[in-house]
Amino acid sequence: MLSKQQIKIIRSLHLKKNRKQSGLFVCEGAKILHELLHSSLQINKIYALNSWITENRQFLSDENIFQQVTEKELEQISELSTPNEVLAIAVIPENKIPEIKGLSIGLESIRDPGNLGTIIRIADWYGLTDIFCTEDCADAYNSKVVQASMGSLFRVRVHYADLKEFLSNCTVPKYAAALEGSLNLHEYKDFKGRGVLVIGNESNGLSTEILDICDVKLHIPRFGQAESLNAAVATGIFLDAMRR
């Protein structure tokens, strides 16, 4: 049975400040747990229905790591509208900012958790291992980001840094997703499989400060009337072009 204190601690992790303080985050659902169990991340505790434990006991080396809960208890600790079998508490990895040699992404002020999660998943699809975010981007360990990333968060490192400083020190080319008037992505053929793709907030685009540091400014040509593309969709189109 879950104690009131346990419930309180788990629920507190739905807030960023408590995740920062404890270094822990919440991860929910059978599908994402499967990815978590096969990742290098350290799991602190797993709260699961009996059905999940029976099916997954073979993957759990340490019997003390899981605790059986009832559906009602799962509801009490879950942030999902329909809790799904299992919830885990895992340790937020401490990532050192690496030297970038291949492809990576820089994000400025991407505040929507769904967008950030989708971008992490796209990065994983295209084989990127690092994303650099300004501090005002959504928190990668927010439960909505964890869900939207579909497990890719356990393979892609998300760094929060002074993006301007990071880009200034970067030795690979920096490609800005910019507005019309810049180079046409369809005509640019000079990607060499390395560099940082820099994506801005979809309402405001990239700040002049960040744009100025970028070596190449490119835009996705528009054939119709929509004012803009969703930031995650734009990231997908750019990375696909860069991997061609």
Added chain:
Amino acid sequence: MLSKQQIKIIRSLHLKKNRKQSGLFVCEGAKILHELLHSSLQINKIYALNSWITENRQFLSDENIFQQVTEKELEQISELSTPNEVLAIAVIPENKIPEIKGLSIGLESIRDPGNLGTIIRIADWYGLTDIFCTEDCADAYNSKVVQASMGSLFRVRVHYADLKEFLSNCTVPKYAAALEGSLNLHEYKDFKGRGVLVIGNESNGLSTEILDICDVKLHIPRFGQAESLNAAVATGIFLDAMRR
């Protein structure tokens, strides 16, 4: 002042069956209203704060079309967590299924309203005017779709049809977004600016039934480990390739 009956009618439109019956839908927020006012859609009524009316009176030909409401009343009829100045009731256009000559999209079982809205916006960006959906796709006039489409819904026609029958009768090439093992999108150079891009549900992909009708099966090459791409992101990457 809004009557109880008015509030009841407006709120009823948050359900698909009531939208179907009345032929009306709800549209919220200053930004989307701006697009609605500049579209060909027929507006039935606008409920707005005084601030919005003062600013937009010049665009409203008919004084009877709007009604001033208080912030509290707007909260009562809004589906947004933070209601934004104005809410309109507009008429769902009746679109005849056109003959496809250029580029269009076919969607099978895209149930997530956010994904459908984002796909409508991408279609608008790439200059498409028609999307064909199976009946089990999200309803295009669901408020979440309306919000996510950012006004593109007023320029792109969304048809609900028997997709299999529609594709069978189509004279343009049909391109399926398929799995690895099909042709590589990066190597395919034979798009001729016309055809139907057919996208499936992201958990299950396209059904064999639909895949069998398609002329060309293509996949987005994967360089990393993510299991799949979000359906809207895949649509963006495909359309960008088809417009190259």
